[in-house]
Amino acid sequence: MIGVDELTIGILGVVLLILLVLVGMRIYAAAALTGFVGLVCLRGWDVAVAIVGTIPHSKTVFYSLSVLPLFILIGFFAFHAGLTAKLFETAKRWVGWAPGGLAVATVFASAGFAAVSGASTATAAVFSRVAVPHMSEFGYKPRLTAGVIAAGGTLASLIPPSAILVVYAIIVEQSVGKLLLAGLVPGVVSVLIYVLLIVTMCKVQPSLGKSIKGFSWRERFESIPGSLPIVLVVTIIFGALYTGTATPTEAGAVGAAVIFVVYVIRALRERSVLKYAKNFRIALMETARLSVMIFTLIWGVFVFVRFLGYAQLPMAFSDWIVTLEVEPIFIMICILLAYAVLGMFMDAIGMLILTLPVVFPAVIALGYDPIWFGVLVVKMAEICLITPPIGLNCFVVAGVSQELTSKTGESLAIPLQDVFRGIAPFFVADVVTVAFLLLFPDIVMWLPNTMQGSPA
Amino acid sequence: MSPPELVHQDRWGRVLQVLDSVLGRVENATNLVAGILVFGLMLLGVAQVVARNLFSAPIFGYIDIVEVFMVGFTILSIAYVQRLGGHVRMEVLLSALKGRSLWLCELTSCALTSAIVAVLIPGSYSHFSRAFEFGDSTMDVELVIWPAKLVVPIALALLLIRLLLQMAGYARMLKNPRLPRVAIPTTGSSADRAKEEIALVQDTVK
Amino acid sequence: YGSTQEVEQAASIVKGPKVNWDFSIWGAPRPGTKTIDSLAEHVKKHTDGNWTITVHYGEALSKTRENLDGISIGAFESALVCNFYHPRKNPGLMVLSLPFLPIESWEDSLAVREAVYAHDQVKKEMKRWGAMIYSSTYIPSYEIMGRGKPPLTLEDWKGLNVRAGGGLGDLLTKIGAVPTSTTATEVYTGIQLGTMDAAAFPFTYAHVSYRLHEVSDWYTSNMSPGTADCPLVFSISAYEKLPQQYKDLLDEIKNSIAEDQRIAYEEIDRVNLPLLKENLREIRYTEEDLEEFRTQYATLVIEDWIRKNERSFDARGLVKTVFSAVGQKYP
Ligand code: NA
Numbered sequence A: 001m002i003g004v005d006e007l008t009i010g011i012l013g014v015v016l017l018i019l020l021v022l023v024g025m026r027i028y029a030a031a032a033l034t035g036f037v038g039l040v041c042l043r044g045w046d047v048a049v050a051i052v053g054t055i056p057h058s059k060t061v062f063y064s065l066s067v068l069p070l071f072i073l074i075g076f077f078a079f080h081a082g083l084t085a086k087l088f089e090t091a092k093r094w095v096g097w098a099p100g101g102l103a104v105a106t107v108f109a110s111a112g113f114a115a116v117s118g119a120s121t122a123t124a125a126v127f128s129r130v131a132v133p134h135m136s137e138f139g140y141k142p143r144l145t146a147g148v149i150a151a152g153g154t155l156a157s158l159i160p161p162s163a164i165l166v167v168y169a170i171i172v173e174q175s176v177g178k179l180l181l182a183g184l185v186p187g188v189v190s191v192l193i194y195v196l197l198i199v200t201m202c203k204v205q206p207s208l209g210k211s212i213k214g215f216s217w218r219e220r221f222e223s224i225p226g227s228l229p230i231v232l233v234v235t236i237i238f239g240a241l242y243t244g245t246a247t248p249t250e251a252g253a254v255g256a257a258v259i260f261v262v263y264v265i266r267a268l269r270e271r272s273v274l275k276y277a278k279n280f281r282i283a284l285m286e287t288a289r290l291s292v293m294i295f296t297l298i299w300g301v302f303v304f305v306r307f308l309g310y311a312q313l314p315m316a317f318s319d320w321i322v323t324l325e326v327e328p329i330f331i332m333i334c335i336l337l338a339y340a341v342l343g344m345f346m347d348a349i350g351m352l353i354l355t356l357p358v359v360f361p362a363v364i365a366l367g368y369d370p371i372w373f374g375v376l377v378v379k380m381a382e383i384c385l386i387t388p389p390i391g392l393n394c395f396v397v398a399g400v401s402q403e404l405t406s407k408t409g410e411s412l413a414i415p416l417q418d419v420f421r422g423i424a425p426f427f428v429a430d431v432v433t434v435a436f437l438l439l440f441p442d443i444v445m446w447l448p449n450t451m452q453g454s455p456a
Numbered sequence B: 001m002s003p004p005e006l007v008h009q010d011r012w013g014r015v016l017q018v019l020d021s022v023l024g025r026v027e028n029a030t031n032l033v034a035g036i037l038v039f040g041l042m043l044l045g046v047a048q049v050v051a052r053n054l055f056s057a058p059i060f061g062y063i064d065i066v067e068v069f070m071v072g073f074t075i076l077s078i079a080y081v082q083r084l085g086g087h088v089r090m091e092v093l094l095s096a097l098k099g100r101s102l103w104l105c106e107l108t109s110c111a112l113t114s115a116i117v118a119v120l121i122p123g124s125y126s127h128f129s130r131a132f133e134f135g136d137s138t139m140d141v142e143l144v145i146w147p148a149k150l151v152v153p154i155a156l157a158l159l160l161i162r163l164l165l166q167m168a169g170y171a172r173m174l175k176n177p178r179l180p181r182v183a184i185p186t187t188g189s190s191a192d193r194a195k196e197e198i199a200l201v202q203d204t205v206k
Numbered sequence C: 001y002g003s004t005q006e007v008e009q010a011a012s013i014v015k016g017p018k019v020n021w022d023f024s025i026w027g028a029p030r031p032g033t034k035t036i037d038s039l040a041e042h043v044k045k046h047t048d049g050n051w052t053i054t055v056h057y058g059e060a061l062s063k064t065r066e067n068l069d070g071i072s073i074g075a076f077e078s079a080l081v082c083n084f085y086h087p088r089k090n091p092g093l094m095v096l097s098l099p100f101l102p103i104e105s106w107e108d109s110l111a112v113r114e115a116v117y118a119h120d121q122v123k124k125e126m127k128r129w130g131a132m133i134y135s136s137t138y139i140p141s142y143e144i145m146g147r148g149k150p151p152l153t154l155e156d157w158k159g160l161n162v163r164a165g166g167g168l169g170d171l172l173t174k175i176g177a178v179p180t181s182t183t184a185t186e187v188y189t190g191i192q193l194g195t196m197d198a199a200a201f202p203f204t205y206a207h208v209s210y211r212l213h214e215v216s217d218w219y220t221s222n223m224s225p226g227t228a229d230c231p232l233v234f235s236i237s238a239y240e241k242l243p244q245q246y247k248d249l250l251d252e253i254k255n256s257i258a259e260d261q262r263i264a265y266e267e268i269d270r271v272n273l274p275l276l277k278e279n280l281r282e283i284r285y286t287e288e289d290l291e292e293f294r295t296q297y298a299t300l301v302i303e304d305w306i307r308k309n310e311r312s313f314d315a316r317g318l319v320k321t322v323f324s325a326v327g328q329k330y331p
């Protein structure tokens, strides 16, 4: 039968793709090449050439995807505007009194920055620079310092705006706004679990890091205006998403514009327009680079997905999964573990775009909620940023610390193995968070379900 | 560092270096255009929100405009990203390789990439030419789409040139692994990527 | 036309080679796609499974707006195409999006669409894409549903933000409304929050499937300001390759497919109409109002359209074709 042949070709295609990706071919090219070869088998050379030629344009050029570069832009503007140091200062004055106060402040400041930035690694890099010298000055153990910064960075992808949640929403055709909102509460839960962890650790072993006391209320309130732009942007983005008064793209545009104004004001105040003009150009260049990287990945993988569509493989796979005589939760845990392993070796967005076309229909066939699954998968991908062997956030923290010196000129370098050791408790905390999300799906679903315009 | 006499004899390397820098300028320009378009998207979005909420007069065709122009930041600077080694890949195997075996692997994957890009160029050109000859437009304000579709084969052609240059660069390394690297990206290991992230922040946060 | 059963008996003996067609369409199965499922079922049944049409939903084979491209390059043999998604891909077919065409019954709808498909311009523009129209999905007339103060007279439309495009958008502009463009899925929130006042959709099924009635206060029920057209198109070369008996089969089953579609719309209306009547205010315009609408405004829009297209094809001829299909004369 023809059907069997097509399915076989589909499976061979998947195998070929895995091989090419393993040997280090760029994923967009590996996916497009495999998809093309498969289409040639199914439809002949000429038709295959014509089909793949339509995809780079038709799979990237639609309105809802235009939110991506704006979310990226907000993050770059925010750190070029120097909002991070101010956030850290505010957090320090308000929560420094807690056991491990500076570590707690780092978590809160990271969460705040996460609300204007969708890039995990950038967040880790920025806070390494801001928090490492501070924490070292107050005698914090380097391991705790490194762990909290690397872990805090991962919050950027859960707390909106998040590029990776947008990508997920687009691939599986879910509401972008809903997914972004769905990330919020799990993000906050992660923050609370991190804080709980730090406080407990520092209570048990006070030498890890002490509390920073003695800020008056006046000093506390004085620190707030510096962080206000972020509060404003958070309000705008959440307000727009929650009430639906603006599309995510429009919310991203207004958010970016607000931070841009802060940036311009800072440039004028410091009277170093040239430096700021240069940084503005860098921000645009970097935004474009990241956008093109993500969009390329999207169309590359969609060439492959088009081939799968002809081979009808995703349907066959989900039909097969459903016939398995095991509990859905068991399959779900297997899928999450597979992501954990894959994520050790692969970039989070790449991993999602590559696997979702096959995995997602199966997950839906098992009866799971697409929004909930999205948040869970993104959390898994974030955990991979802090696990060896390729925990990018850990590399970043270790790398930044190499260049830092204390006031007395001593090196503040934190060796990579210390970073990995320091991250271990946070990794455990993340596993607990995932278990929470698995057991109590309402943590994810509550907010998007109360959103305006969602079905009763 | 390689011995000076090697550099002296390395005519191939010098030619590559010149080509690399010429193409690099074009790529930088495309990426800056892409960045400016993102900034334009921001301004347009703000204008739309203001026009709709304050004056109750939304920009008719706003979505159409975004969809026509966004090709500028979805694909235009794809060659720029390829030059920087910025396209995602899995480095497990590559990071274990050294010397000739590494360069052979890179050369092969670059050749395969060139092959698929070479196929995509005529394909996307025919997608453009259909829109040009038979007609195509956006939904609401009937903007013509063919210029946007034409951007795709152009960007891919630039990418192909970049890939051929990188192949030459890898072939040169394969011939003599002791030469300094020319016209090829850093291996893109996690350590390298961490360095890039750090370099970005360096200037700004003190 | 004959009953479904007669057709079945006559066609049940069609023998022929194995043929597999792919059909490209977006979204999930819905009342408006009954024609397609019905076609696939009929074809399979009457050829004893020798000819299958695999319907690929959810843009699996092509983006919504690129289905004509897909036909053109041989990516699939058949697809659904909506004229308003890409006006310049099918300029002639846009005639069916003009306001106040003389379509008052299901029979009118059949006759008008068939006449348009038979027109040289429409055939020619489809042929450019290597495509031919097989059948319409007979999209029902549009009506407008909205929130806030109901537009009881034509005057009341001034300043209302309405989601509508094409000829209908132009018409609304003429009476002072402001057409807005948004994706269909955003209309619900838009109306709920007041970023738009009303939206025009095929009545009743689209309004209800986007759940507009949950956030609206009123709807028009006899305005019928226009429609749209989403025909099933075939690849000409794929059609040419069919054996004669399969081509004949397509002709034979065409009526019963249309009948299946009519029943699907009726069934959904039977559920929706009472629901709307009960919860929303129904606005019915008087004959005089509608007449004013037609003579004063609709003609303006139609004339604009003719003027815009006259140079590239016989636009006036197309409009005349529409009117003469139901025995009327375009002024
Ligand atoms: Na974020």
Ligand code: NA
Pocket (backbone or CB within 6 Å): A343, A344, A345, A383, A384, A385, A386, A387, A388, A389, A390, A391, A392
């Ligand atoms: Na990892």
